Amino acid sequence: MADAYIFDAVRTPRGRGKKDGSLHEITALSLAVQVLQALRDRNALDTAKVDDVIMGCVMPVGEQGADIARTAVLTADYAETTAGVQINRFCASGLEACNMAASKVMTGEADMAIGGGVEAMSRVPMSADGGAWPADPSSAFHNYFVPQGISADLIATLHGFSRDDVDAYAVESQRRAAAAWKEGRFKNSVLKVKDQLGLTILDHDEHMRPETTMQSLAGLKASFQGPGEMGFDSVAIQRYPQVEKINHVHTAGNSSGVVDGAAGVLFGSKEMGKAMGLKPRARVRGMASIGSEPSIMLTGPSFVTEKLLKKLGMEVGDIDLYELNEAFASVVLRYQQVLGIPSEKLNVNGGAIAMGHPLGATGAMVLGTALDELERSDKQTALVTLCVGAGMGTAVVIERV
């Protein structure tokens, strides 16, 4: 099997995912197009050599429907011969898209492919795509469906993370993200989003609240108490009867932010890179996805990490840098608890609690963040993973070349 290399990674800044967010007036298509154009222009790509563009999108309806990847390819003026496909592995869609792009290179199906994702959450809200999983009683009842926030609170309850624990994690995420921006650690990858006139409308992550303290977080209301009382707590307890009562610790302040954004990562073979005059920045060492118990839902990252490390013959300590999407604070705390990863190696530049989680794009964003950080800190290997709806987990290990 051939090796897949990463040549470049870009992302938009993340706009607050509300009506007053800077990117609310920019279409999802425009975000995806600007990412593809940035990849093309930064690398002077002959797009005819790009075989496929794979984009994650979790709400592929409305303006994000009808295969937004192919729509973006055509609108970005890529060669007509470049294919495009939109995929959905919930929160890991962006990483799954990258893994698929890498796989196409490894199998030889593609010489060059882009993986990425887009999600304009202020414009196409969560749940917009419906879905049988929660609504069809044949699924919801059988699978003990609960919303992710209940799962996150269940993890905190089962594994002993208090409100203070999760809030402390959130404060640290904000601190790290603010420090990273201050030091310009993201500047290599973040493009400026342009408006309809071609003027810059956003050049930084606007969801961050660097002034966050334990005191300011303490005042926030538990977000999932209400849904819990409506019946979801009972569902979780029927699956985990060792729990007397769910401790609702997650709030808007220690959960990932709702934002708009897009990202793309350019993959290719060594030969194609050489032919195109591109410098490989990292090699994909291995990839994995996994399924696990769907109602606790968000503990997949440790399982997929163990699966992937085993496949690669590696130990937890062999990885220099971990990126785990901060969907909820308890997800990261549990991951750390299971694998014994020191805080200095994990999400060193903050994560989605501070900067936001544009569902379909995040996986590609954090892959780029890990790559930049490996280079900045001159380290070798990084493992990037995300928790995924319905109990899945997706991961990749990359190493610098």
Place this chain on the structure above:
Amino acid sequence: MENFKLDVDADGIALIVFDAPGKSMNTLTAKAVSELAEIAERLKTDEAIKGAVITSGKTTGFCAGADLDQLGDLSGGADLSTEAGLKTAFEALFAFNKALRAMETCGKPVAAAINGLALGGGFEMTLACHYRVVGDDSKTQIGLPEGKVGLIPGGGGTQRVPRMIGVMMAAPLLLQGKTMRPKEALGSGLVNEVVAPGGEVEAARTWVKANPKATAAWDKPDYKIPGGGPYHPNGFMMFTVGNAQLRKDTYGNYPAQLNIMKAVYEGLQVPMDAALRIETRYFVKTLATPQAQAMVRTLFISMQALGKGAARPEGVPKFEVKKAAVLGAGMMGAGIAHAHAISGVETVLIDVAQESADKGAAHVKDILDKAVSRSRMTADKAAEALARVHPTTDYSLVDGADIVIEAVFEDRGVKAEVTKKAEAHLGANAVFGSNTSTIPITSLAEVSLRPASFIGIHFFSPVDRMGLVEIIRGKETSDETVAKAIDYVLKIKKTPIVVNDSRGFYTSRCFMTFVQEGLEMLAEGIAPAIIDNVGRMTGMPRGPLEMIDDVALDLAYKIGVQTAKDLGDAYVPGATDALMKTMVADLGRNGRKNGKGFYDYPADGGEKRLWPDLGKVAPVKIREAEPPFVAHLKQRLLFRQAVEAARCMAEGVVTEARDADVGAILGWGFAPWTGGPISLIDQTGVAAFVEACDALAKQYGPRFTPPQMLRDMARKGESFYGGKGASKAA
């Protein structure tokens, strides 16, 4: 046609009168359904007919729905365990939907004149009409109670109700089988007009004349489901939350409720004709479950039979209870006096001090006041009832009483004393009933001068909410007294079961095994949250630990100590004895009543939480419970009770499976989805049950060892109820 009469008037309006031959109440039979199809065809093709009104020819109501005794008939007698049987049953049961749909689409206006109760299929008939008029009689009940007995509406109810009033409003009507009075039905939007009783047909006819063209809302091109269907944003949330609530309410034990949900979810996404096919499929699927068969039998057929006095010995003239005396005016005595008062029985309520007796009467008043405040009773009726209760200390007022109910402390001495005092004034024809819950009746009857008229009449607390009365026949008790006791229980509108004398009788004895098994689990080191959560997941109303907290730990401890004393050397102390001793004797944790038991009860009435230090008394070894282990624990908790019920049958404490099942569900809240502990054995299969109990006995001890009777039944391939369901399970 034998069920319906059809007459066309000068205006071309057909009056269809439902009047099932030889029955006091209209019910739906296969014949009635085929006649409905004939009617629909006639309405469509007979050009002289311009519209129709359907009403009932009975004074008892419009129609009570399908006759649950005849369900086999309606499903074409099919064996639902085979593919051919399922096809036959689908065709047979779909006939009803087909007939109603033909009527709905006949092209002419059809109105229902609902002159009295319309339930289940009876109400569904009217839902397929284009207009519904109801007579405003406060006794008239309207609704779809199928879900209560483990079935689903099968005449379009799951489709037409949500299409008329939206999923949110439809949910309690379909899932809980909530019935409505005429005005409520009008408010819900399911009926169109409420008129004075007697005016239904005229109002319906007026509407038909004014609306020569009628089409159901959902057959019009611009139709939208009120509140949205499953993939409308609102509807999506309703289904998502609804699925969770369904699990919260049912713990996954009730296939009917889940199938109702599925029928609504799937049906709302397709046109009515397809939706009705989906409904019938789920109807058949539900009917084929052991839960449906057991629930129909116990909660409908057996309950109705016992409610009519099926257990009554024959040849005894009906016993009229006009006056009663209740000895002891505590919670129990007052509750019994209340039951008398609302049933027209004059009652002297006797206690040692006038103050105590008055307190009992005040409690009766409280219950009555609550009923008035909730509009379940008029103030006048409540006042009349209260006037029937006479608090006193004077035993001479027992004179002329038809029955005495003794409800004093569980103390032999006190009981003996009041028995003597009351008997001194008791007429020869009167019955003496003791409301003891634990002391053998035969031994209490020893002090009686008339042991043949002495009987156990065991009420459950709180009396005003508990429908069961356990009648205990002592060794000397006569058949005549049993018959009289049953007449008395029916008079006060409770359901009697008859059992023979034994320690704890039937209900208390079996109930205690549930609590005891929970304690065993605790002593084994299973986390307390697992025990109570799984306890609730079995379908029992509460977990065993919270149950024992409510009953009081010190009481349970004292009974244990007394039993140990009584048995002497024969008593083998168990792990739970030490646990209870620590909790009660060392720590004074007596349960809810002193704010601390296995749970802590905040003084401000806040939510109870497990006592954080319980782990020091019962160290936790098992902290997790994956589904297979949960299933094992559920089996332990349910089978422990069922094997005890089987022993009661084997020992002759209970002689009828029917009484054992109804008594279990009404008496101690045994998981209703099973149809009762004996039905649970039948649906498990006697042989499989014996095998499972032997395995449990090997692991946990002889308390699970099945009685020889079950082994014999297993060997011979017998079941308690016989019939298809049981033999199939075996």
